[in-house]
Amino acid sequence: MSNYIIAISSAGGHLFELMKSIPNNIEDRVVYITFKNNLTKETLLNKKHFFVIDPHISKIKYLINSLQSLFYFIKIRPKMIISTGAGIAIPMILFGNLFNSKIIFIETGARTNSNSKTAEFIYKYCDLFIVQNKSQLNRFPNSKLGSL
Amino acid sequence: MNILCLTGTNPYSFERLVSSVDVVLGPKYNVSIQLGNTNYKPNFAKSFVFCSRDEMLHLIKSSDIIITQGGFGSISDALSLGKKIIAVPRLMKLNECQDNQTEIVNYYAKKQYLVSCYDVTKLEEIILDLLNDKIVLLPFVPESEIKISDIISNYIKSFN
Numbered sequence: 001m002s003n004y005i006i007a008i009s010s011a012g013g014h015l016f017e018l019m020k021s022i023p024n025n026i027e028d029r030v031v032y033i034t035f036k037n038n039l040t041k042e043t044l045l046n047k048k049h050f051f052v053i054d055p056h057i058s059k060i061k062y063l064i065n066s067l068q069s070l071f072y073f074i075k076i077r078p079k080m081i082i083s084t085g086a087g088i089a090i091p092m093i094l095f096g097n098l099f100n101s102k103i104i105f106i107e108t109g110a111r112t113n114s115n116s117k118t119a120e121f122i123y124k125y126c127d128l129f130i131v132q133n134k135s136q137l138n139r140f141p142n143s144k145l146g147s148l
Numbered sequence: 149m150n151i152l153c154l155t156g157t158n159p160y161s162f163e164r165l166v167s168s169v170d171v172v173l174g175p176k177y178n179v180s181i182q183l184g185n186t187n188y189k190p191n192f193a194k195s196f197v198f199c200s201r202d203e204m205l206h207l208i209k210s211s212d213i214i215i216t217q218g219g220f221g222s223i224s225d226a227l228s229l230g231k232k233i234i235a236v237p238r239l240m241k242l243n244e245c246q247d248n249q250t251e252i253v254n255y256y257a258k259k260q261y262l263v264s265c266y267d268v269t270k271l272e273e274i275i276l277d278l279l280n281d282k283i284v285l286l287p288f289v290p291e292s293e294i295k296i297s298d299i300i301s302n303y304i305k306s307f308n
């Protein structure tokens with residue numbers, strides 16, 4: 001297992017939340033994985049990063065994303081995986097759980113009265129689960145409350 | 149007065165918001181619209197598709213009012229810069245998104261951090277109310293004093 005940390009999320013708001021959640025003192029060990037567009041290319045220009053496809057709601061794309069995730073997982077062998085979702089991160093988190101990487105998940109602050117599907121699905125695999133709204137604390141009993 | 153309209157990086161088009169901002173506000177105010185993946189070319193307002201994060205923060209800073217989709221990234225940026233925000237959630241039933249944007253918009257509206265708007269024909273009315281202090285907004289207060297980055301940093305330290 002390497003000393004690297006994978007930070008994985010979809011683009012837009014999720015990536016914004018993810019980048020704000022990474023402590024400065026681990027930044028040099030972090031490899032970002034998201035999907036590719038002009039904006040993410042520019043945002044991650046000076047950071048270590050790889051791109052995988054966005055599965056959105058397609059099963060075939062989930063399969064491709066899983067193969068890509070497995071490839072990067074083996075390449076990086078991360079000690080830890082940090083994610084803010086969404087579905088793009090599920091295969092990587094499952095590989096991490098299977099091969100003993102620590103899993104940290106931050107539920108998006110956009111959720112206040114309901115849970116994201118990704119959070120519900122991967123909650124049981126997480127070593128550290130963080131929420132951003134007090135109303136989420138009872139729905140995820142083992143979570144910690146934090147702000148960006 | 150400078151108005152900035154944001155549609156974020158959402159893959160769906162948000163013509164309902166952009167066309168209304170362009171037609172109603174475009175001729176009267178100094179309006180810039182970030183179109184993202186919206187298929188509508190404004191006739192009155194200035195527009196661009198995407199920009200870098202630094203440019204975005206600069207644009208937000210130099211605007212008086214931000215009219216934004218209900219995306220968490222756009223809203224957080226505008227809140228952190230203390231701007232007056234009108235948030236128009238994309239609606240799934242109109243095929244404007246795949247994720248629910250009403251939750252965060254209603255939550256923040258209730259806390260008076262922003263004004264929510266479901267009827268785009270009311271945008272100008274809301275702007276005037278904001279300028280006349282008929283609608284009062286409160287400064288954003290984070291739900292926790294602890295930073296997520298500190299929680300993660302402490303967690304990592306705990307088993308080093």
